Amino acid sequence: MAIAPQNNQAFLREVDDELRREQLAGFWTRYGRWVLVAVVAGLLAFAGYLYWQHRQNGQADEAAEELTGALRALGEGKAVEAKPKLAALAASPIEGVRAAALLAQAGTLADANDLKGAAALYKKVADDASLAQPYRDVALLRQTTLEFDQLKPDVVVQRLKPLAVAGNPWFGSAGELVAISYLRMKKPELAAPIYGKIAETEELPRTVRSRARQMAGVLGVDAVDQKESAAQ
Structure with a gap:
């Protein structure tokens, strides 16, 4: 599912702001x-x-x-x-x-x-x-x-791709950074499955999963929280 250019830019700005708040100095x-x-x-x-x-x-x-x-x-x-x-x-x-x-x-x-x-x-x-x-x-x-703000997105991907896999202890954090970098490279088709997998990984914090689920939805991936779905 393609994202309209204006929506894509707003999406990236929102993600970047959230990342700075949670993973950079604000952390x-x-x-x-x-x-x-x-x-x-x-x-x-x-x-x-x-x-x-x-x-x-x-x-x-x-x-x-x-x-x-x-x-x-x-x-x-x-x-x-x-x-x-x-x-x-x-x-x-x-x-x-x-x-x-x-x-x-x-x-x-x-x-x-x-x-x-x-x-x-x-x-x-x-x-x-x-x-x-x-x-x-x-x-x-x-x-x-x-260093995230100063790095080219392909450098981020090269560094963290080995960590951005399900089962790795750092999958949540590394996966978000890699997915954002793919979006900056205008490759949403590579970012979407990462967000989807993060959303499905129950071991990760709920806030991380919720954010990933929303992003996956924007990118056209159905990433429903299985526990919430069962409760409904």
């Missing part, structure tokens, strides 16, 4: 340090596994404790206290500790509205082939989110 403004801690907490579980692998190293125990303390300080709003600890941990030989520290540093920069500095740190993690893929994936997504 950090509204949720602040707690989101940062929540993101890193999930990664910390993986870091714990890596720590177990390295526990024969006498420095691993100290590094893990320092990381926990730094994250706790961030959660309590003590960024000044956490900053030197994170800087030291960012050079740790333990992969999980190093990655978590860099991600936390990037998050604090984004929280302070230093989006360029934050994106640079996320890129450092994303490009580090020595790190486990989960760290690199979340870093690439965060980097791309912060």
Whole structure:
């Protein structure tokens, strides 16, 4: 189903505004340090596994404790206290500790509205082939989110297409960015099925699914919420 040019432009503006509010600076403004801690907490579980692998190293125990303390300080709003600890941990030989520290540093920069500095740190993690893929994936997504307005749509697609697939932990966020980029490339036929799949993925937040369902409808894809349909 084709979209009239004027409707398409209005649609893109609405999507862009929503994206900025939810995924760029407004994301950090509204949720602040707690989101940062929540993101890193999930990664910390993986870091714990890596720590177990390295526990024969006498420095691993100290590094893990320092990381926990730094994250706790961030959660309590003590960024000044956490900053030197994170800087030291960012050079740790333990992969999980190093990655978590860099991600936390990037998050604090984004929280302070230093989006360029934050994106640079996320890129450092994303490009580090020595790190486990989960760290690199979340870093690439965060980097791309912060740089979204300055990137050509084909660059966004190239970066995030591997993450914009059902079953990937970052499908919702990456899928929205890729779909918007396809629309900017005037390829609604590629954006529509992504929105449709997001709308059907029950594991994603309801707000994300609802927005995707509306966009899919505009693009001619029937993406009915199965639970709502059953209730009716």
